Amino acid sequence: MTLPQTPSFRLDGKSALVAGASSGIGLGCAVALGQAGAAVTLAARSADKLADAVAQMQAAGMTAQALALDVADVEATTRAVAEAGPFDVLVNSAGLARHGPALDTTEADFDAVAGLNIKGAYFLTRAVAKGLIEAGRPGSLINISSQMAFVGGIDRAVYCASKHAVEGFTKAMALEWGKQGIRVNTICPTFVRTALSQATFDDPDRLAWVMEKIKLDRVGEVSDMMGAVVYLASDASGLMTGTHLLLDGGWTAD
Structure with missing residues (x-):
């Protein structure tokens, strides 16, 4: 009898592009x-x-x-990826949130969030995939989405809309590029402790809402994202595409 072998979690010899890598989740993924x-x-x-x-x-x-x-600059991003690639792995952690009541949403707010979270993410993913296809190489493309891609959130109508859209194009791209060995997935965190999320944690009412929803009774940390991104980038997740990893502490379980 030959025992089965665990696929490797190592990424030696692979090149990875991490957008939004200067801080927070993006830096942790890098x-x-x-x-x-x-x-x-x-x-x-x-x-x-x-x-x-x-x-x-x-x-x-x-x-x-x-x-x-600047991922929101589609032309510059496409050019930069073509010049620096091809990349075997993409992690897109560049994102924007402008929270507030839906009745107070301005067109400028909507355009800014959609321009980065949807349009920027879409064309960055496409640019990396194009380089891989032209080089005849497989790859793993990962967008940092959110639990808010599956539920609603207080003062988060535009943000929720943008992350629902990311899940949609992820599935469609996975279908298109599967035969080229290109996998496309998302990571969907709950509230993670970063400089950008601190305002939520500083608001007692918002913090109470968050803690009521997270069944593990703690918020996320950047380190909680790090194992997940290695898994999706590596051969260990070789049969996973067109789907998501929910790292939400049980938020969406009920």
Whole structure:
């Protein structure tokens, strides 16, 4: 009898692009991929933060480089990905939230959120896939979505709409590119403790709402995202495409 072998979680020899990598979940994903052996390109608008993150990753023995990139600029993003790629792995953590009552939503708010969370994410994913297809290589494309892609949220109508859309194009792209060996999935976190989410945690009413919903009785941490992204990027998830990993502490279980 030959025992089955666990597929590798290692990413040695793989190149990865992480957008929104200067802080928070994006930075955590970049470090996780680097620790798993990938050569990581960290992309974001903040050149100073990127330089610091890259320097620290390199000092820790990881292979990393910076790429100044505004995902909302589709033309520039498409050009940059074509020049720097192809990338075996994409993690798109670039995102925007402008929370408030639906009756108070402005057209500018809607356009800003949709422009980055939907349009930017769509064309970034397409650009990386195009490079892989032209090179005849498989790959794993991961968009950081949200539990709000599956439920509603107080003051989050536009954000929820944008993340529901990400789940939709993820499924469609997975169907189109499956025969090329390109997998497309999402990670859907609950509220994760970052600088951007601190305002929610500082609001007693919002914090009470969050804690009531999370069955594990704690908010998410960036470290909770890191194992999931390595799993989706690696051969360990080789049969997974067109779907999502909900890291929501049980929020959507009832």
